[in-house]
Amino acid sequence: MTAHHRAPVTVIGLGAMGSALTRALVAAGHPTTVWHRLPGPVDEPVATGAVHAATLVEAVSASPLVVVCVMDHRAMREIVNSLGDAPADRVVVNLTPGSAEEARQTAEWVAARGVAYLDGALLTPPAEVGGEQALAFYAGPKQVYREHEATLAALGGSATYLGEDVGLPALYEVALCGVLWSAWAGLLHALALVSAERVATADFLPHATRWLEQVVAPCVPGLTADVERRDYPGTTLGREAVAIERLVAASRARGVDEGLPGYLLARTEQAIRHGHAGDGFASLIEVLRSPAAE
Numbered sequence: 001m002t003a004h005h006r007a008p009v010t011v012i013g014l015g016a017m018g019s020a021l022t023r024a025l026v027a028a029g030h031p032t033t034v035w036h037r038l039p040g041p042v043d044e045p046v047a048t049g050a051v052h053a054a055t056l057v058e059a060v061s062a063s064p065l066v067v068v069c070v071m072d073h074r075a076m077r078e079i080v081n082s083l084g085d086a087p088a089d090r091v092v093v094n095l096t097p098g099s100a101e102e103a104r105q106t107a108e109w110v111a112a113r114g115v116a117y118l119d120g121a122l123l124t125p126p127a128e129v130g131g132e133q134a135l136a137f138y139a140g141p142k143q144v145y146r147e148h149e150a151t152l153a154a155l156g157g158s159a160t161y162l163g164e165d166v167g168l169p170a171l172y173e174v175a176l177c178g179v180l181w182s183a184w185a186g187l188l189h190a191l192a193l194v195s196a197e198r199v200a201t202a203d204f205l206p207h208a209t210r211w212l213e214q215v216v217a218p219c220v221p222g223l224t225a226d227v228e229r230r231d232y233p234g235t236t237l238g239r240e241a242v243a244i245e246r247l248v249a250a251s252r253a254r255g256v257d258e259g260l261p262g263y264l265l266a267r268t269e270q271a272i273r274h275g276h277a278g279d280g281f282a283s284l285i286e287v288l289r290s291p292a293a294e
């Protein structure tokens with residue numbers, strides 16, 4: 001498709017993310033109309049080639065595809081409530097972050113107004129929107145997604161369609177953020193430990209990086225396969241518990257917070273009580289799924 005034939009798109013909300021979305025769409029050659037609640041941030045998108053619509057209804061009328069990225073789902077609903085006599089044959093792509101439950105409720109709310117709805121999650125900072133590293137998830141009616149897939153590709157290099165359940169992008173997002181925070185917290189705990197012995201964090205850094213790349217990341221497919229099969233080979237939890245106890249003790253000895261390894265030890269011991277002493281680390285999933293079962 002040549003730039004002359006790129007589909008028109010409207011972007012609602014010109015915060016940091018909305019502005020980045022606009023830049024990416026304009027750069028990809030899409031005729032882009034923008035609307036923002038307050039007059040402030042329209043100059044930059046207009047300077048890059050976007051058209052500023054004076055009203056929300058005008059903005060929605062300008063393009064069949066309307067991308068919304070605002071503060072939260074409440075703001076999103078206020079916008080949908082204000083659509084007035086804008087044409088109903090629009091597709092709204094909601095990139096506003098929220099929970100899976102909010103996404104499902106918003107989808108119903110939007111559908112009640114006769115507007116098609118796709119939900120999406122962009123796991124990327126504004127500066128990387130449109131780039132190869134951008135990670136994007138979408139869900140909603142398959143045919144609607146396929147119709148607009150090429151346009152949405154302008155927002156992120158790696159987009160995945162997750163199916164009809166519009167709650168899934170938010171669920172993927174929060175689950176992946178959980179992986180990120182747990183990994184980061186583990187690293188920070190390690191840095192606290194070694195720096196307590198005056199080890200320069202820069203000296204530790206190459207080893208932490210190698211550990212993450214060569215040991216931690218390569219285990220992800222195997223752990224996931226174990227969870228899928230509910231069969232947990234590998235170093236046994238009994239042995240892991242002894243090693244985790246050493247981490248708790250090392251933290252305590254240096255006055256470093258032992259909450260993180262302490263939590264791991266508690267769950268490992270719980271899994272052992274549940275009969276997983278001879279199973280591998282992935283068997284922790286059993287107590288994570290049923291934490292109340294002592």
Ligand SMILES: NC(=O)c1ccc[n+]([C@@H]2O[C@H](COP(=O)([O-])OP(=O)(O)OC[C@H]3O[C@@H](n4cnc5c(N)ncnc54)[C@H](OP(=O)(O)O)[C@@H]3O)[C@@H](O)[C@H]2O)c1
Nearest residue numbers: 013014015016017018037038070071075078097124125126
């Ligand atoms: N920035 C990041 O790095 C990043 C990365 C990923 C996800 N996110 C998330 O993406 C969302 C947007 O991020 P952002 O950085 O663009 O936030 P932002 O710069 O604070 O912008 C929020 C936008 O929401 C609009 N808004 C709020 N309430 C509204 C309402 N009732 N009606 C219409 N518009 C309304 C604001 O308009 P007004 O100016 O008129 O209030 C503004 O355009 C946030 O939930 C944020 O947490 C941000």
